[in-house]
Amino acid sequence: MYLIxxxxxxxxxxxxISLLSLLTALYIEFIVGFKPCSxxxxxxxxxxxxxxISFLGYFYDKQLLWVYLSLAIFILSSIISGFHVxxxxxxxxxxxxxxxxxxxxxxxxxxxxxxxxxISCKDVPLRFLGLSLATLNLILSLTVSVLTIIHIKYAKNR
Numbered sequence: 001m002y003l004i005x006x007x008x009x010x011x012x013x014x015x016x017i018s019l020l021s022l023l024t025a026l027y028i029e030f031i032v033g034f035k036p037c038s039x040x041x042x043x044x045x046x047x048x049x050x051x052x053i054s055f056l057g058y059f060y061d062k063q064l065l066w067v068y069l070s071l072a073i074f075i076l077s078s079i080i081s082g083f084h085v086x087x088x089x090x091x092x093x094x095x096x097x098x099x100x101x102x103x104x105x106x107x108x109x110x111x112x113x114x115x116x117x118x119i120s121c122k123d124v125p126l127r128f129l130g131l132s133l134a135t136l137n138l139i140l141s142l143t144v145s146v147l148t149i150i151h152i153k154y155a156k157n158r
Contacts, residue, residue, distance in 0.1 A: 046077035084134035
């Protein structure tokens with residue numbers, strides 16, 4: 001249990017998980033060539049915040065404050081990715097900026113709309129182990145949230 005309660009280990013783990021998640025998303029977008037939908041982009045924001053919070057928690061006092069902020073960030077990440085999974089499975093409606101609306105009047109409009117085309121949040125162009133990337137993000141966010149709660153309980157009992 002020492003590793004779970006160790007403040008520096010916790011923040012280093014959150015930093016590495018968040019950094020790896022963002023690098024994977026950027027690799028899939030820019031190297032593999034899958035353009036992300038709006039919700040995919042929103043799902044990156046909590047990881048950016050977690051990198052910042054883990055840095056502050058590692059180097060500054062008030063450790064429990066940073067852990068609680070980290071928990072809030074990963075709960076938010078779980079909500080965003082859970083909503084995305086719901087959209088993919090038809091449980092929730094797509095957001096307006098997720099829909100693929102082509103208002104084509106002429107050839108120039110068609111070419112411009114293809115360049116600036118929104119990716120539908122319902123589409124799942126890439127799966128890993130049979131799961132969408134939003135589902136994998138939901139699992140990761142929930143796992144980090146649970147581990148953070150365990151860390152908080154352990155830190156309070158010391």
